[in-house]
Each structure stands twice: as structure tokens, then as C-alpha cells.
Amino acid sequence: MRRFSRITGTGSYLPPRRVSNQDLAVELATRGVETSDDWIVERTGIRARHFAAPDVSSSDLGVEAARRALESAGVAAAEIDLIIVATSTPDMVFPSAACILQNKLGVAGCAAFDVQAVCSGFVYALTIADSMIKTGAANKALVIGAEVFSRILDFTDRTTCVLFGDGAGAVVLEGSETPGILASDLHADGKHVGILCVPGTVSGGKVLGDPLLKMDGQAVFKLAVGVLEDAARATLEKAGRTASDIDWLIPHQANIRIMQGTAKKLKLPFDKLVVTVDEHGNTSAASIPLALDTAVRSGKIRRGDTLMLEGVGGGFTWGAVLLDF
Ligand code: UT7
Numbered sequence: 001m002r003r004f005s006r007i008t009g010t011g012s013y014l015p016p017r018r019v020s021n022q023d024l025a026v027e028l029a030t031r032g033v034e035t036s037d038d039w040i041v042e043r044t045g046i047r048a049r050h051f052a053a054p055d056v057s058s059s060d061l062g063v064e065a066a067r068r069a070l071e072s073a074g075v076a077a078a079e080i081d082l083i084i085v086a087t088s089t090p091d092m093v094f095p096s097a098a099c100i101l102q103n104k105l106g107v108a109g110c111a112a113f114d115v116q117a118v119c120s121g122f123v124y125a126l127t128i129a130d131s132m133i134k135t136g137a138a139n140k141a142l143v144i145g146a147e148v149f150s151r152i153l154d155f156t157d158r159t160t161c162v163l164f165g166d167g168a169g170a171v172v173l174e175g176s177e178t179p180g181i182l183a184s185d186l187h188a189d190g191k192h193v194g195i196l197c198v199p200g201t202v203s204g205g206k207v208l209g210d211p212l213l214k215m216d217g218q219a220v221f222k223l224a225v226g227v228l229e230d231a232a233r234a235t236l237e238k239a240g241r242t243a244s245d246i247d248w249l250i251p252h253q254a255n256i257r258i259m260q261g262t263a264k265k266l267k268l269p270f271d272k273l274v275v276t277v278d279e280h281g282n283t284s285a286a287s288i289p290l291a292l293d294t295a296v297r298s299g300k301i302r303r304g305d306t307l308m309l310e311g312v313g314g315g316f317t318w319g320a321v322l323l324d325f
Pocket of ligand 1: 034035036039040043044119158159160162196216217218220221224254255258282284312313314
């Protein structure tokens with residue numbers, strides 16, 4: 001019998017401090033940086049984001065999302081045999097946020113590691129977990145996206161600091177006789193490293209280079225819409241489905257205009273888009289599982305729905321996962 005993987009539970013967590021565009025504009029003005037609620041809403045669709053307290057790490061956010069996903073799946077932490085955390089803002093250089101999160105969950109022994117594919121991290125991590133479950137290397141996986149992007153923002157650069165937020169989302173993925181995950185399609189093109197990066201590193205006991213996020217927004221925007229359409233079409237073809245089979249499109253939540261552009265290219269009505277960028281901002285690898293859990297808990301997404309998850313971001317990386325929920 002063929003073996004598949006299925007999402008059996010979802011969870012998410014946002015740090016309590018909600019910062020509206022207006023709050024941020026006031027804060028930035030004290031540094032001589034000019035922005036407005038109107039500009040941010042019109043260009044991105046973002047109205048607010050959440051920022052974690054200074055002592056809160058990605059694994060702190062991730063473990064809360066993981067606990068909620070476990071609860072909704074009816075699975076005990078001790079039953080998990082694989083933990084993958086997608087993050088670009090890990091707690092430490094090493095060990096992984098996944099190992100730290102595993103300890104916070106109060107379990108030990110199962111495989112745990114991080115995936116670094118920036119805003120595509122969650123679709124990469126989900127594809128790896130799906131592959132490991134299909135081969136029998138794992139049976140019950142926690143796949144988590146967790147980020148504290150507020151730590152790597154340059155609050156003197158209005159072209160980037162208004163876009164990102166902190167948060168975490170998680171799913172429990174279990175072995176199953178029926179799909180589940182139908183197909184996925186992952187890509188990277190390293191020649192675009194410079195258009196979205198944090199170029200600094202730690203060397204000889206010091207930070208070497210700039211440790212804050214740099215983005216050529218227009219270059220990212222142009223690439224994003226094209227690759228998101230290609231990845232969606234490739235995934236549908238692998239699964240033998242068509243765009244009209246998609247009940248919900250859950251793209252990486254970076255900019256409402258990119259999301260609507262992708263829906264348009266796939267000829268999907270905008271009401272099939274799951275949108276949380278308005279309240280979460282861009283939470284990088286956390287954005288897709290955060291959007292998924294929000295839509296599941298609001299009753300929008302139901303069991304049996306066909307979902308297209310799509311990530312795109314630094315690397316340049318992109319990919320899609322098609323699944324029956
Ligand atoms: O997570 C990975 C994926 N990331 C993305 O998908 C991000 C993709 N890129 C974008 O979402 C958009 O390119 C941005 C939202 C980053 C920028 O939107 P845009 O429509 O491309 O604006 P722009 O860069 O062309 O800037 C237009 C104007 C400029 O002023 P001038 O040169 O026309 O006078 C900017 O200086 O808007 C100005 N501007 C701002 N004004 C007020 C840029 N940022 C701000 C700001 N507030 N925060």
C-alpha cells in the first residue's frame with residue numbers, strides 16, 4: 001500500500017504586542033523616518049504586525065504554535081518522531097531552534113533540525129517532512145515556521161522596516177494511507193542572493209558586515225509573481241489537478257498585490273485567497289502556517305478542502321505544496 005502524509009492539526013502564536021501602521025509611523029518619526037498608514041496599506045495591504053519582547057526567541061514563539069498544533073491533532077509531544085523548524089532568525093548560531101524547541105516541549109530523542117530557505121522555509125520543511133514520512137523515516141512530524149524578524153530590521157530604512165513582523169505557525173503531519181500532500185515543487189536560484197539578504201555574519205567574536213535586512217523590493221516583487229505562477233502550475237501538473245480544483249490559495253504573506261497578482265494568473269477569484277498579511281505583516285517562514293491556522297480556526301478552511309501553499313523569498317527560493325486537508 002502507498003504511504004502518504006496528512007496534516008492532522010494546526011496551531012499558531014503571535015506575540016501579544018500589536019503595532020499598527022500608525023503606532024509604527026509615530027515611533028519612526030522620532031528617528032526622523034517618515035512613513036504613513038496610507039502608504040503602507042496602499043502598497044502592501046499591511047495594517048499591523050506583532051513584535052516580540054526583547055527576551056522572546058523564535059523557539060519561544062514556535063513552541064506555543066507547536067503545542068496548539070499538537071492539541072488540535074490530539075497527538076502527545078512524546079509521539080512526535082521528527083521536528084523541523086523553518087526559520088531565518090534562530091535563537092543562536094547553533095544548535096538549531098528545533099533542538100531548543102524540542103527541549104521546551106519536554107521531549108527528547110526524535111530527530112530535530114532547522115531549514116533555512118527564508119520565506120520559502122515552510123514549504124521546504126513541509127516537503128522534507130512529507131518525503132521522510134513517505135519513506136518511513138518518520139511517522140509523526142511537527143513542522144514549524146517561527147520568526148523574530150523585528151531583530152534584523154533596520155528601523156532607519158522605511159522601505160523594509162514597515163513590512164515585517166514576528167510570529168509562528170505549526171502543523172502536525174502524520175503518515176496516512178490516503179493523501180494528504182499531493183505534490184510539491186521546490187526551486188532556488190542563488191544568483192539573486194543580493195536582492196534580499198542579511199549580509200552580516202559572526203566571525204572572530206564580532207559581527208562582520210551588516211547584520212540588518214536589505215531588500216531590493218521591486219526586484220523581489222517582479223520575480224515573485226512569475227515564479228509563484230510557475231510553481232503552482234508545476235505542482236498541479238504533478239498531482240494531475242487543475243487550478244479550478246484549488247479551494248484555498250495560501251501564498252506567502254508579503255504583499256497583497258503579489259498575492260492578488262498570483263491569483264489572477266491562476267484565474268482564481270480573490271475570495272479563494274487566504275489573507276492575513278493585513279494583521280500579521282510579513283512573518284517570513286511563519287507566514288504560511290500562521291495563515292493556514294488562522295483560516296482553519298475561523299472555519300474558512302474545512303476538512304477535505306484542497307489547498308495550494310506557496311512560498312517565495314531570499315535565496316532566491318520559491319516553491320509550492322498542493323494538499324487535501
Ligand atoms: O518576503 C519575501 C518577499 N518579499 C516581498 O515580496 C516584497 C516585494 N516587494 C514589495 O512588496 C514592494 O516592492 C514594496 C512594498 C517593498 C515597495 O512597494 P513599491 O510599490 O515597489 O514602492 P517603491 O519601492 O517603488 O517606492 C515608491 C516610493 C518611493 O519614493 P519615490 O522614489 O517615488 O519618491 C519610496 O521612497 O515610495 C517611497 N517609500 C515609502 N514612502 C512612505 C518606500 N517605502 C516607504 C514607506 N513610507 N514605508
